[in-house]
Amino acid sequence: MARAxxxxxxxxxTAVAWTIGLLIFFPILWTxxxxxxxxxxxxxxxxxxxxFDWTLENYAVVQERSDYMRYLWNSVFLSIxxxxxxxxxxxPAAWSMAFVPTKRTKDVLLWMLSxxxxxxxxxxxxxxxxxxxxxxxxxxxxxxxxxxMINLPIIIWMLYTYFKEIPREILEAARMDGxxxxxxxLYVLTPMALPGIASTxxxxxxxxxxxxxxxxxxxxxxxxxxxxxxxxxxxxxxxxYAKLSAASTMAIAPxxxxxxxxQKQLVRGLTFGAVx
Amino acid sequence: MATxxxxxxxxxMIAPAVFLLLVWMLIPLCMTLYFSVHDYRPLRGxxxxxxxxxxxxxxxxxxxxxxxVLTTIMMVxxxxxxxxxxGILLALLLDQAIWGRDIVRILVIxxxxxxxxxxxxxxxxxxxxxxxxLFAHLWQFFGLQPVEWLTQLPLxxxxxxxxxxxxxxxxxxxxxxxxxxxxxQLEAAEMDGAGAVNRFGYIILPHLARAITVVILIQTIFLxxxxxxxxxxxxxxxDTRTLTYLVYQRVIESQNIGLGSAGGILAVILANIIAIxxxxxxxxxxxx
Numbered sequence: 398m399a400r401a402x403x404x405x406x407x408x409x410x411t412a413v414a415w416t417i418g419l420l421i422f423f424p425i426l427w428t429x430x431x432x433x434x435x436x437x438x439x440x441x442x443x444x445x446x447x448x449f450d451w452t453l454e455n456y457a458v459v460q461e462r463s464d465y466m467r468y469l470w471n472s473v474f475l476s477i478x479x480x481x482x483x484x485x486x487x488x489p490a491a492w493s494m495a496f497v498p499t500k501r502t503k504d505v506l507l508w509m510l511s512x513x514x515x516x517x518x519x520x521x522x523x524x525x526x527x528x529x530x531x532x533x534x535x536x537x538x539x540x541x542x543x544x545x546m547i548n549l550p551i552i553i554w555m556l557y558t559y560f561k562e563i564p565r566e567i568l569e570a571a572r573m574d575g576x577x578x579x580x581x582x583l584y585v586l587t588p589m590a591l592p593g594i595a596s597t598x599x600x601x602x603x604x605x606x607x608x609x610x611x612x613x614x615x616x617x618x619x620x621x622x623x624x625x626x627x628x629x630x631x632x633x634x635x636x637x638y639a640k641l642s643a644a645s646t647m648a649i650a651p652x653x654x655x656x657x658x659x660q661k662q663l664v665r666g667l668t669f670g671a672v673x
Numbered sequence: 674m675a676t677x678x679x680x681x682x683x684x685x686m687i688a689p690a691v692f693l694l695l696v697w698m699l700i701p702l703c704m705t706l707y708f709s710v711h712d713y714r715p716l717r718g719x720x721x722x723x724x725x726x727x728x729x730x731x732x733x734x735x736x737x738x739x740x741x742v743l744t745t746i747m748m749v750x751x752x753x754x755x756x757x758x759x760g761i762l763l764a765l766l767l768d769q770a771i772w773g774r775d776i777v778r779i780l781v782i783x784x785x786x787x788x789x790x791x792x793x794x795x796x797x798x799x800x801x802x803x804x805x806x807l808f809a810h811l812w813q814f815f816g817l818q819p820v821e822w823l824t825q826l827p828l829x830x831x832x833x834x835x836x837x838x839x840x841x842x843x844x845x846x847x848x849x850x851x852x853x854x855x856x857x858q859l860e861a862a863e864m865d866g867a868g869a870v871n872r873f874g875y876i877i878l879p880h881l882a883r884a885i886t887v888v889i890l891i892q893t894i895f896l897x898x899x900x901x902x903x904x905x906x907x908x909x910x911x912d913t914r915t916l917t918y919l920v921y922q923r924v925i926e927s928q929n930i931g932l933g934s935a936g937g938i939l940a941v942i943l944a945n946i947i948a949i950x951x952x953x954x955x956x957x958x959x960x961x
Contacts, residue, residue: 489686656786
């Protein structure tokens with residue numbers, strides 16, 4: 398009897414959960430659908446869900462009119478560049494804190510975290526000024542550095558929590574067998590740390606791709622990524638919903654797919670190991 | 674001997690990160706502090722030294738500051754209530770045995786990966802537009818007058834947009850925390866006759882307490898610097914100007930660097946008060 402009740406309960410809960418899930422996802426679904434509509438049908442009342450004249454025209458127009466590829470390339474360049482650079486600095490730092498902890502390790506970690514809490518707006522003007530004076534405003538190099546710096550605390554923390562989980566006995570065994578520090582890192586540690594490094598990189602690419610304060614305030618043309626490209630649609634002319642949707646779909650699709658792979662890492666990365 | 678070697682190697686490995694973060698934090702902050710005691714307006718060519726705390730006093734006593742603090746509190750508070758409340762309910766729901774749970778979870782999490790400028794523009798145009806938006810169509814279908822969301826209810830609209838983006842985050846973290854709850858404990862309570870409300874109030878909620886605190890603190894830190902959503906929807910008009918946005922306007926739009934820098938320093942101080950709370954929790958966790 399208990400089983401019958403729980404099946405009915407399961408059906409009800411499933412229905413509720415799916416309804417809520419679809420409602421939350423609806424804006425994204427609607428954007429993707431609209432991107433395939435002709436402009437006139439994009440604003441039709443009542444709205445058309447599937448039976449419209451499917452077209453790829455919007456994608457072609459967006460591409461042609463706004464040099465979409467350059468923004469896309471900038472986004473790819475900034476997110477991957479800042480991630481690689483960040484890992485190069487963070488991996489050694491996290492390694493040393495996880496395996497050779499000192500009395501001050503905890504304070505150093507917390508201090509690093511505290512730099513992440515600094516509101517960007519408090520340092521906006523100095524950074525802008527430095528970039529203008531050095532002629533680096535609106536360059537990809539400067540933005541890679543800035544994006545790397547704002548995410549560095551998260552990268553170090555995430556790597557630290559992963560490295561902490563590697564059993565130290567294995568390292569000691571390698572050391573006993575006469576492995577040098579270099580071969581210890583290269584042949585023992587790296588293979589075990591790779592999954593953690595990969596998920597850290599994934600989360601960082603997502604964060605850098607979506608970063609919208611520095612990319613909006615420090616770029617105009619040359620270094621502008623997709624965040625700025627989309628923001629340029631905020632003062633529309635004429636019918637533009639379908640084109641806005643096409644541009645939006647192209648901007649979010651890669652990260653949506655990456656994001657679904659990184660759900661678990663997201664929790665660890667963004668709570669600094671406080672929730673696992 | 675080996676330890677000695679390892680220690681100096683470890684120090685060398687951590688040095689670049691510490692050095693960069695130190696430079697990144699100190700130099701701009703010192704510059705902001707320096708500008709904040711000057712009357713610095715590059716467009717007029719004024720750069721006069723030693724205003725003391727004048728900029729701070731002027732910034733704090735302006736009506737714009739008081740309004741912006743109120744707006745910030747209402748915006749962050751509203752988003753926190755919606756996302757934490759909704760997140761607990763959703764996490765409870767997704768923790769149940771349902772068909773296709775992984776797919777529902779993917780659907781719920783998706784908004785978090787949408788870049789802020791996209792979600793703000795999509796909501797602004799395709800949903801909240803008073804003529805062509807979906808909400809307008811829906812309202813008309815029920816014979817109601819369409820709402821001009823971003824002019825009549827601007828603060829509420831932005832709260833809705835940002836809550837949509839952050840609800841997945843709260844849900845995901847609370848769900849993760851909930852899954853670490855010992856199910857035997859819940860079953861035992863049920864056997865002893867504890868109802869659903871009691872089980873939630875006495876077992877689930879206390880178990881979630883720390884995760885909820887973490888969600889609130891982390892979200893507050895991110896939400897205090899909401900920028901893109903305001904930038905592309907109202908541009909700070911109609912009482913949606915938060916402290917962050919006010920400082921941005923003073924510094925970039927009106928180029929009153931001295932005044933804006935004073936505001937920036939105040940924003941840093943406010944954020945740090947909240948950050949201390951988060952650091953305590955995270956720090957405690959490190960000792961384990």
